[in-house]
Each structure stands twice: as structure tokens, then as C-alpha cells.
Amino acid sequence: MNKAYDPIIDPSARIGSNVRIGPWTLIGANVEIGDDCDIASHVVIKGPTRIGKRNRIFQFASVGEDPSDMKYRGEASLLEIGDDNVIREGVTLHRGTAVGGGLTRIGSHNLFLPYAHVAHDCFIGNHTIFSNNAAVSGHVIVDDWAILGGFAGVYQFLRIGAHSFIGAQAHVNMDVPAYMIIKGTPPQPKGINIIGLERRGFSAEAIHTLRQAYKVLYRSSLLLEPALAELDALAATCPEVRVLTDSIRASTKGILR
Numbered sequence: 001m002n003k004a005y006d007p008i009i010d011p012s013a014r015i016g017s018n019v020r021i022g023p024w025t026l027i028g029a030n031v032e033i034g035d036d037c038d039i040a041s042h043v044v045i046k047g048p049t050r051i052g053k054r055n056r057i058f059q060f061a062s063v064g065e066d067p068s069d070m071k072y073r074g075e076a077s078l079l080e081i082g083d084d085n086v087i088r089e090g091v092t093l094h095r096g097t098a099v100g101g102g103l104t105r106i107g108s109h110n111l112f113l114p115y116a117h118v119a120h121d122c123f124i125g126n127h128t129i130f131s132n133n134a135a136v137s138g139h140v141i142v143d144d145w146a147i148l149g150g151f152a153g154v155y156q157f158l159r160i161g162a163h164s165f166i167g168a169q170a171h172v173n174m175d176v177p178a179y180m181i182i183k184g185t186p187p188q189p190k191g192i193n194i195i196g197l198e199r200r201g202f203s204a205e206a207i208h209t210l211r212q213a214y215k216v217l218y219r220s221s222l223l224l225e226p227a228l229a230e231l232d233a234l235a236a237t238c239p240e241v242r243v244l245t246d247s248i249r250a251s252t253k254g255i256l257r
């Protein structure tokens with residue numbers, strides 16, 4: 001006989017092998033949980049949600065909840081989560097909406113610190129860090145290795161480039177190119193994320209060239225298209241610069257500059 005504090009698991013949920021589920025946790029209908037996950041007490045996971053392997057979800061997290069979008073009318077939508085993520089206390093991860101394609105996707109090896117929020121229809125890459133209370137609005141893309149500081153916020157439909165760093169309490173209102181440090185209110189570019197790049201094994205030569213690229217983009221008087229032409233020349237000998245130029249050209253809302 002189940003005890004009152006046993007987890008409640010919907011019969012349609014599919015639970016992998018060696019999954020630990022703590023007391024008072026609710027696993028809803030159409031939820032899939034991969035092998036070797038560790039889910040603490042007082043967690044709510046609603047479906048349709050697919051969770052990969054070796055994820056760790058701490059107490060009071062809300063995963064796969066209905067999107068908080070006034071256009072949502074109860075249509076079927078999905079949250080997909082990859083492998084090896086850490087989802088700390090009170091984190092909220094919402095499913096997608098029909099308007100946004102019906103999918104919120106989170107990659108692998110991400111760290112979500114307490115009370116971080118990922119809204120509907122967002123695409124989060126791999127190896128990102130969301131610090132305490134960092135939040136992204138609907139339809140946001142966060143590329144690999146990006147870091148959001150505590151209480152940082154990102155407006156809807158924006159893109160945060162790979163290896164970028166968003167400072168604490170910054171409220172981002174335009175696209176952020178790859179590698180950039182963004183700080184302040186209003187948010188402003190402050191340089192290349194050198195410490196992050198060094199930690200990830202970027203060569204001294206690549207970092208030096210990226211610093212040159214930053215000066216072209218932010219310290220010269222060039223308009224964006226002539227600046228991109230100079231960056232393309234740098235990318236011919238330094239492929240890391242191509243990540244920067246691609247992120248600029250992928251912008252649909254304009255970049256912070």
C-alpha cells in the first residue's frame with residue numbers, strides 16, 4: 001500500500017532504470033524520464049515532457065508546466081531536456097506553445113541555479129549556466145556555453161550568443177553576439193569573455209584575434225556591414241571569429257552595440 005508521502009506517478013509515465021524519485025513528488029501523464037536520473041522530493045513534472053539520462057532535479061522544481069502565455073489555449077506542446085543537467089531548487093521550465101512551434105528544448109550539461117526560469121518556446125544549448133533567479137522570456141535562444149548572472153533577464157524573441165556572459169541584474173533587450181560580456185542598466189558590451197574562453201581551452205592566438213574583432217565591432221567608427229567585412233578577413237585565419245560573425249548575421253532584432 002502506498003504511503004501518503006510516496007511519489008505520485010501517472011500510469012502513462014515512462015520511467016527508465018535506476019531512477020530515484022523522492023517523496024511527495026508528482027510525475028504527470030506523458031512524461032518520459034531517462035536512466036539514472038535523481039529527482040528529489042516535492043518536484044512537479046508535467047507532460048508531455050521528455051527528460052534524458054543522468055539529470056538531477058532538486059526539490060520544488062516545476063518542470064513541464066503549462067506555458068505562461070495568454071495565447072496558450074491548452075494545445076498539445078512539449079518540453080525536451082537532454083542529459084546530465086542539474087536543475088536546482090525552485091527552477092521553472094515551461095513547455096512550448098502552438099504559436100512558437102510547440103516545443104521548448106534544453107540541451108545537455110546545463111546548470112540551472114535556484115529559481116531560474118526558462119519560458120515557453122525557448123531553445124537552450126549545452127553547457128550553459130543560469131545563475132540564481134536568471135530568467136529568459138518566451139522564444140529566446142541561448143547558445144552553448146553562455147552564462148547568465150544572478151537576476152539577469154532576457155526579453156522575448158532574442159538570442160544570446162555562444163560563450164557570452166550576461167552580468168548580474170542586466171536586462172537584455174537586443175541580441176548578444178558570441179563571446180561578449182554584457183553588463184549594466186541599460187546593458188552594454190564590456191569586452192570579450194576572456195576568462196571563460198581560457199577555461200575552455202581557447203588558444204592565446206585565438207583570444208588575441210577575438211579581442212581585435214571586438215575593437216573592430218565596438219571601438220571603431222565603422223558601421224555594421226563594413227565592420228563585418230573586416231571581421232570576415234580575420235575569420236579567414238581564425239575560425240573562432242566565424243562564430244562571432246555568424247551570430248551577428250543570425251540576429252533578427254539587432255545586436256547590442
